[in-house]
Amino acid sequence: MATTKWTLDPTHSELQFKVKHLMITTVTGSLKSFSADLSSEGDEFENGEISFKGEINSIDTGNKDRDTHLTSGDFFDAEKFPSVEFVSNSLEKDGSDYIVKGNLTIKGETKPVKLSAEFGGIATDPWGNTKAGFTLSGKINRSDFGLTWNAALETGGVMVSEEVRILGELQFVKQA
Secondary structure, eight states: OOEEEEEEOGGGOEEEEEEEETTTEEEEEEESSEEEEEEEETTEEEEEEEEEEEEGGGEEOSOHHHHHHHHSTTTTOTTTOOEEEEEEEEEEEETTEEEEEEEEEETTEEEEEEEEEEEEEEEEOTTSOEEEEEEEEEEEEGGGGTOOOOOBOTTSSBSEEEEEEEEEEEEEEEOO
């Protein structure tokens, strides 16, 4: 069977991250500019390959000062490391969903990660484009990627949690 190429539909996709702040609430941010490609054997995604690239300067948490801090050297250092990248090395079927394993690179540090991808299905839009949808989720430890800035709190604990949850709604368009 021939390899099928799929390209991310950015107008119907989103990628978020969630981090505990003061250990009492969660702050949500997103990457507004990112791209991804997926290859598969026909419409079967098992053993497929995924690559992703997100632009650090597109971080949006709904607070301009926080976004500026996140893109600074304290966190992502967007001037030196303008993107975050992921390349899969395994895409395994898990019931009707998938386990995605690969290498994530943030701030020049590359580490293996495992993500879950809930398969939403395949549909044809009104213009005849074949689309595939996935809901992505996973967790990483930010300090594994050199994101170590923090502040101790007078009451104990720290300002920003080490655990970062990753959530995505990804829609891909089948290429002719």
